[in-house]
Amino acid sequence: QKEVEQDPGPLSVPEGAIVSLNCTYSNSAFQYFMWYRQYSRKGPELLMYTYSSGNKEDGRFTAQVDKSSKYISLFIRDSQPSDSATYLCAMRKQTGANNLFFGTGTRLTVIP
């Protein structure tokens, strides 16, 4: 069993929809949580970076972490065709051990 699980999708939504992307994890040592967006033939781009439980909002993006349930989410409001990409969750155990553990990614398509 992988330490980080993510539904690979694909997920197709109409423009303007609210998108919910999720990951679960098994190791309670994870303390830092990230969401990356990866366009085709590009490297991952950091979208959100959070520590511990709670919500963080940045524009149309909201990251949510529930450490008690070992569950993290990314919400995209008013989705745009330019949001079409693969979204990767990632997490890290502690400062000093910087290697990231990634989900497999969810491919999102926003239909105009």
Add this chain to the structure above:
Amino acid sequence: KAGVTQTPRYLIKTRGQQVTLSCSPISGHRSVSWYQQTPGQGLQFLFEYFSETQRNKGNFPGRFSGRQFSNSRSEMNVSTLELGDSALYLCASMNSGGSNEQFFGPGTRLTVL
């Protein structure tokens, strides 16, 4: 600031050959990590270098190695290439002691024939 740069962007090699990939981190970042991305396994951590020293290593065979130079630029080397080494190799730059966010380069697409 310029982002993370990786060269070359594409490589085609044959089994048994070796390959060297290069990464230049964001100016001022001293930590460089390497990841392998494949459709089956996703992104997997290879190793991290900080101040010319390997600080952390993933679960890959010894054919995968790396180094870092005094200017923080890093190289990774894969010897005796196998078909399964075909992947996107990504380099991530981090400002240790700061936010510890990792910023990725565009990757090098390696195809082994």
